[in-house]
Amino acid sequence: MSDIVSDSILERDFSARSIEEQHDFLSQTWCNHCMEMDLGMINPKEFETKDRVWIEGECKKCGQSTITEIVEED
Structure with a gap:
């Protein structure tokens, strides 16, 4: 069973991403x-x-509703 506290969902500011990144994420779905x-x-x-x-x-x-998962590279 998952720990609800550790699985807390935080909203991030999508508009803080570059215009290019926003375009890519919104078009490649x-x-x-x-x-x-x-x-x-x-x-x-x-x-x-x-x-x-x-x-x-x-x-x-x-x-x-559609979801795009983001893999953030180090």
Whole structure:
């Protein structure tokens, strides 16, 4: 069972990323509803936990929720 305190979700400031990075993350997406890639995302919000960082938004094509996980390199 996971420890809820250690899995606390923090919202990050997506707009603090460079314009280029924002564009890449918002255009290189996968929609599980449409089953298509690179449809785009709108209304992004960035989150983090101890183990991962991700962006949640809405698919530009269908409006369903979509998530892009970010792998941050050292």
